[in-house]
Amino acid sequence: MSTSQAIRSRPRILPQPVLKLAKSERTRAAILDGALEFLWEHPFRDMTVNRLMERTSASRPTFYQYFHDLHELMECLLDDLRDDIMAGAVPWFTGTGEVTGLLRQSLEALVRTGYEKGPILKAVADAAPNDERLETAWFEFLSHFDEAVAARIEEDQRQRLISELDAAAIARALNRLDAYSLIEAFGQHPRKKPGPTLGAIERIWISTLYDWRRRDGKTPLIRRSDELTAASE
Amino acid sequence: MSTSQAIRSRPRILPQPVLKLAKSERTRAAILDGALEFLWEHPFRDMTVNRLMERTSASRPTFYQYFHDLHELMECLLDDLRDDIMAGAVPWFTGTGEVTGLLRQSLEALVRTGYEKGPILKAVADAAPNDERLETAWFEFLSHFDEAVAARIEEDQRQRLISELDAAAIARALNRLDAYSLIEAFGQHPRKKPGPTLGAIERIWISTLYDWRRRDGKTPLIRRSDELTAASE
DNA sequence: TGAGAAGTTGACATGATGTCAGATACTACC
DNA sequence: GGTAGTATCTGACATCATGTCAACTTCTCA
Known part of the structure; x- marks a missing residue:
């Protein structure tokens, strides 16, 4: 799958250039972005932690690292x-x-x-x-x-x-x-x-x-x- | 438990007297009443089929006989x-x-x-x-x-x-x-x-x-x- | 009273949630 | 540039609500 490739290649492209976001900040932002993107297309009732995290390159449990629910x-x-x-x-x-x-x-x-x-x-x-x-x-x-x-x-x-x-x-x-x-x-x-x-x-x-x-x-x-x-x- | 007693004794008390509601009508009405009663005290988010039917003398699956959800x-x-x-x-x-x-x-x-x-x-x-x-x-x-x-x-x-x-x-x-x-x-x-x-x-x-x-x-x-x-x- | 229908139920499969302990990847120091 | 130590991630589990059976009661009416 291309996801694992993406997670590996993205850091290579823009980590040092401008400012080094800590990984945790990047993940958190990715989740929030994913949520915005999801909610732009679907109503809240269709959002589950699973579906949300599929858009991210992280797994479902990772979500709970950043948000209680x-x-x-x-x-x-x-x-x-x-x-x-x-x-x-x-x-x-x-x-x-x-x-x-x-x-x-x-x-x-x-x-x-x-x-x-x-x-x-x-x-x-x-x-x-x-x-x-x-x-x-x-x-x-x-x-x-x-x-x-x-x-x-x-x-x-x-x-x-x-x-x-x-x-x-x-x-x-x-x-x-x-x-x-x-x-x-x-x-x-x-x-x-x-x-x-x-x-x-x-x-x-x-x-x-x-x-x-x-x-x-x-x-x-x-x-x-x-x-x-x-x-x- | 007194529920099984209640379900048995109630029909004996007021079935003939005034008007004979079909049993199904009585159950349906009981569920709706239970819901009104429940929602008067608790927000909708706390209502589950289980909790609702506990107030009735019927069981959870019975709910689905009357309402899809x-x-x-x-x-x-x-x-x-x-x-x-x-x-x-x-x-x-x-x-x-x-x-x-x-x-x-x-x-x-x-x-x-x-x-x-x-x-x-x-x-x-x-x-x-x-x-x-x-x-x-x-x-x-x-x-x-x-x-x-x-x-x-x-x-x-x-x-x-x-x-x-x-x-x-x-x-x-x-x-x-x-x-x-x-x-x-x-x-x-x-x-x-x-x-x-x-x-x-x-x-x-x-x-x-x-x-x-x-x-x-x-x-x-x-x-x-x-x-x-x-x-x- | 007893046969058929109406109503009820226990038990199951599914799918979402939230939480681990263990594995992995990053960071910074030497 | 390699490695220790920590931050981050993950697979697997327990829990809970849902919706659906087939089997069992209980009603109804002839």
């Missing part, structure tokens, strides 16, 4: 997602100026990330209910955004940009809307076109938070920096 | 849910008069049902990703509401009660919001209080569809019957 591996993928998604939200979370524009920017980045990582996002959401630890991690992942969004809403309320509403509850609801809309639209091939999903999400967020109708070309809603607000209290 | 059983529970939820939505789907009131009624019924059946709803959603058939059924369950909501939106648009927007996409997004908000708030014990969840859902639906601000005591939005609208075209 498949769910722990999914937790690693989830951590990567968190960073990607958080990064895109920066404009609305911390920006100043016309708020609906900031929000649109952030939501657009969110949908783009969802589109690019759809199958992985779905895989994590699919796997979560099967394992208590992963389920907890998934809920914490969501709450993380809930809190960030709620904080942002409250700050904009202080600046009179958002009217009276239960920031925490609204944040939670809007985030579930995003998460599961993305999962369903982009979670499996063939993915839907991102346009309608983005349109709906934008419309709902803006209607709810910044009063869609009033925004129709008239008086813009401008956000000052948070520090100024805090200082003026 | 656990997922088919979950599909039955899902069918029950569909009816419950659809029933509550009637006011907004088919009523006439002040629309935000109708919508509030329907959403309140939805949240009530979600509160009462939370763990079952969560169990179905949890189980769905593990089985292709059930996943399809779950998506059809959701699409069913998507289509009903989209149709209602389009009709209200014809009546100038809702402004221009992508009815199908908005319906889908709002339904995901509902479904997963309910699952998370009421899916496991201890359940949250329904108030904040209902408040957030109402606020978002009304802001998005009927322009929350404008509704603030001013001109009411009145829906005529659909037939009139159709006739006037």
Whole structure:
């Protein structure tokens, strides 16, 4: 078989050149890559340790050297997602100026990330209910955004940009809307076109938070920096 | 063990009295009841055919006489849910008069049902990703509401009660919001209080569809019957 | 009451999981 | 450049849930 040849020849080709990854790091990365590749093509329910490791040049027991089980591996993928998604939200979370524009920017980045990582996002959401630890991690992942969004809403309320509403509850609801809309639209091939999903999400967020109708070309809603607000209290 | 005694004595006690359920019907019902009971206390991931049938007075293989596997059983529970939820939505789907009131009624019924059946709803959603058939059924369950909501939106648009927007996409997004908000708030014990969840859902639906601000005591939005609208075209 | 059907069961084959102790390959030191 | 010592890998095992028999009860109805 060519696998044993591959494992022997690959180190010869790029071990010294750039940087010498310890073998363990290489194996671990290979497993994670294999998982990403697998989940891009198949749903999580079809992934077994066996099938995953067949794509690697290592054997099944080797998997357990690196991960306690498949769910722990999914937790690693989830951590990567968190960073990607958080990064895109920066404009609305911390920006100043016309708020609906900031929000649109952030939501657009969110949908783009969802589109690019759809199958992985779905895989994590699919796997979560099967394992208590992963389920907890998934809920914490969501709450993380809930809190960030709620904080942002409250700050904009202080600046009179958002009217009276239960920031925490609204944040939670809007985030579930995003998460599961993305999962369903982009979670499996063939993915839907991102346009309608983005349109709906934008419309709902803006209607709810910044009063869609009033925004129709008239008086813009401008956000000052948070520090100024805090200082003026 | 008392099980064999129970299985023998129960038929003696209530077979003739009221109505004679065929034995098979009784067993099937017992399994479904056992499942409901189990899922009320434990997450789906802890349910095995073994543990389920221990609550029954029948043995494990008997389960397979009635259901192909656990997922088919979950599909039955899902069918029950569909009816419950659809029933509550009637006011907004088919009523006439002040629309935000109708919508509030329907959403309140939805949240009530979600509160009462939370763990079952969560169990179905949890189980769905593990089985292709059930996943399809779950998506059809959701699409069913998507289509009903989209149709209602389009009709209200014809009546100038809702402004221009992508009815199908908005319906889908709002339904995901509902479904997963309910699952998370009421899916496991201890359940949250329904108030904040209902408040957030109402606020978002009304802001998005009927322009929350404008509704603030001013001109009411009145829906005529659909037939009139159709006739006037 | 007894013959046939409906319902139930113990026992089996399969396939996935997680864990060893032993074998192998890498690393670094001399 | 060879070798000691360790990091990494593997074959084989025990366990558990699943789904399917053929054989056995228990019901039903004539």
